[in-house]
Amino acid sequence: MRRSGRAEAARGNGAPRPDAGRLAEFGSALVAFLTALLLSLAVTLAVTGPAFAIEAERAFEDPALQKRYEDLNDELRCLVCQNQTIADSNAPLAQDLRREVREMMRAGRTDDDIRQFMTERYGDFVLYKPPMTARTYLLWSAPVILLLIALGSVAVIVLKRSRKPIEPDPEEAT
């Protein structure tokens, strides 16, 4: 508001204005602000959240197995929770399912075996990554379909427009 007088005065003045100094000043102030922000963030926070799943021990000594275990837990849905993986939930069922995953892995079963074990009992709902079936082909092909539609339409429009005459625009004309 308070700058409107100035804006009016500057209007129509297309030549470079002695504004660069002020902007540089502004730029350096911004950099200083961001640096200060970054530094101020280097403090210790203490914050709250609900009880969630923390396992007492690593399930596997072998880091590769542990990674497999965590990845599997991350794609299995806790069925009693609102919308959580069994890795995140502390619900008794989630604990049981994690134990089941652990035991099956120790018995040398593959990830697919474990996924199949879960879907045989709980249905596809238990998998956060929907399996490829007739009912999900469309879902899984959505990224490709949408990308093709988007890029296809863009290509058609651009080609059409590139054949039209290019007019000088008002901004340039003034």
Add this chain to the structure above:
Amino acid sequence: MIPELGHFALILAFLLAIAQSFFGLAGAHVGRESWIKATNPAVTGGFVFVSVSLACLAWAFAVDNFSVEYVANNSNSALPMLFKISAVWGAHEGSLLLWIWIQAVWTLGVAALTGGLDPTFRARVLGVLGIVSVGFMSFTLATSNPFERLLPSPADGADLNPLLQDWALSIHPPMLYMGYVGTSVAFAFAVAALIGGRFDAEWAKWTRPWTLAAWLSLTIGIALGSWWAYYELGWGGWWFWDPVENASFMPWLVSTALIHSLAVTEKRGLFKSWTLLLAIFAFSLSILGTFLVRSGVLVSVHAFASDPARGMFILGMLLFFIAGSLLLYAWRAPLLKSEHGFEVFSREAFLLVNNGLLVAAAGLILVGTLWPLFMDAFELGKISVGPPYFNAVFLVPTIPLILLLGIGMHSSWKRTRFQNVKVPLLVLAALSLVAAILVPLVVYSGLKALTVVGFFAAFFIMASALVEPVSRLRHKQTLSRSVLGMSLAHFGLGMFVMGVTGLESYKIERDISLGPGETHVIDDYEFKFVGTRPVTGPNYEAIEGIVEIREDGELLTTLRPQKRLYQVRGDMMTEAGIRIGPDRDLFVALGEDLGLGRWSMRIQYKPLVRYIWLGALVMAIGGGLAALDRRYRIIADDAAKKADQALSGGGPTGRPVPGAASTSTAAQRGA
């Protein structure tokens, strides 16, 4: 008495909103000046009464008036005052009242800052905004009255959900609603343009700052929510693709597309009908989000009490707004043909690709979010569509988007002659690629293709965003806020991409158990569990763990994660201890007491995680700068003058028609 006053004020505001819609739309239709003028007091009065209503509810919370059911359900006398106030919007009814108040703020803002706009057009804009207010107010009054009394009233309240007892929650919903509701302004401009048949570059100039303002609020709101989830939900994730998150992300993506498309419409008078469609959809997706979260059709971590009756109401409102505006669109849009051309390598083409990819990304989220609902509707069984799906498919449109951005920023309208920027861009791209390979190898361990792509895009965007401001400053040229804002927003996006890439590639999470004095080493950090001590808070009892972190043998910090028992609800909450820093966060959360002083705990190393939110903040600052660009003020001043002339020359009947822009262009060129 005060709650009844609040209820009464809301009813008055509702009546004023009806008046605002009627006088605005009917006044513009019949061209009656007195009606058009009557919209102003209706807007101001509406704002005053909604404010009174909100203040009454806040008062009921502040004085622990548990005879109000909503207060009794969401507050407690032991709750600290800050949380008593933020509890006003802590559940369904109050959050709707906040929504309505924010709508009133935006409407007042539009009324105050568009004085120079053609009075007929302005009346229509205010009329449409009035209808939106009427929709939400009738929803609140009919199904979700926060002032409902509870008799007999309880001695004390049931307390606010401890999850929500946090300062970030006090600003997250207001910011998010600022964004959601803000999309209604662009929507109102679009509908007003469709009704009046007025749609030109001027229109885009008027709409753009409002869209930017809504977009930046949405950006901050989403970032706050993500940050809050990161520390509050305890597991250290920053995005879960929960329906409630997707509901906020879809309007963000479409608003982002709208900002870019408005640029083309403003500068070149192109893509008019597409821009209108985006304005309609940005708003529609905001309401769709409300519908999905509050109707109970989807299962989400967000626990709004779901109610099919409320769902029906929102659905009716949603369909009224979208179907109505799309019908108008189908009627008017065929008129909006433009004959301007541009070359294949032009800014128009790049922005079109940007729009295509952003809308495809929003469409993907929509499909993924709604797919379980479709399966239910057609009785095809139940499936879950979760993070593994979204994380995989979302990259399909976004990787090309971020890779093209660095070049697209330097394209020019109509045709791009890359000669001027070719060398610096090639050099920057090469440097970015080298850095994207070196950083993973030297700083972190291991090199993955996706990590290199992510870092390359991030570095290239950041570097490329600086080219224009730096060169303008060097050549002592003007640097408009618009250009500076754009550069900053893109720089922020680069920061965000860098944060996501670093975090997702190199984060470490460990669940371990430690006895007093035992240590665990992650990366360069040694975590030493000292022991625990009891702590008493205002409305909770807690056990506090003491964990010392050493880097190269030197004490870096002591974290004090807690497990809290909130007495009123009996909820157990985990309070993580976080050491935040520019290069990484260190995160400790207490698990279970395993006996003999031994505790299970989760320790996390989160590289570059801060840049996710800092990047969003920089994006928002950029958006703010662009919204404050001089040309939007100039157009306001110009319009004010024109309006004065028009008024003195015979009132608002001389309505501009489609094509007015090109004639004025021709006139300008002639002059």
Add this chain to the structure above:
Amino acid sequence: MWRYLGPLIGVLALGAIFAVTLARIGTGELDVREIPSPLIGKPAPQFELPSVQDENERISTAALAGRPWVLNVWGTWCPGCRQEHDTLLRISSDSVVPIIGLNWKDERSLAMQWLTQLGNPYTKVAFDPEGDVAIDWGVYGSPETFLVSAEGIVIAKHIGPMTEQIWREKFLPLLAEKSGGGA
């Protein structure tokens, strides 16, 4: 023309789907939280577990083969189980079909106390403190009730407290149909 009406048609179709879904939730026909069991139509998972009342007694599904039976999953910690208990007692008094209890993630003493105080509707009660058998049956929350045919196939599952209405309208007709078809 289609180009401009397309968005409207898409939105209306989506709106119709939402409206139907909401209406079905409203009438209770659809429960978004209910997860249908993939076991329906499949052989019932086998188990052999100790009895709640007697550690040495083994309860096995093999012994139940040849006639229909009901499996009811419960625990003393579950409010819905208390709610359905009287209904179960009444159903068991009809002696149409044996009801096998699966005591899930519970303590033996608490379960015994419950059965003595509230009455025992079960022919036998199997004890599953670890929840392994419950996982095999795809149990995610109690109470859950399964109906197994004489051929050992799971033919129905009810999630939530059993009611007279559900018993009469869902379980009994299936029982009659199966035994009628078998004769």
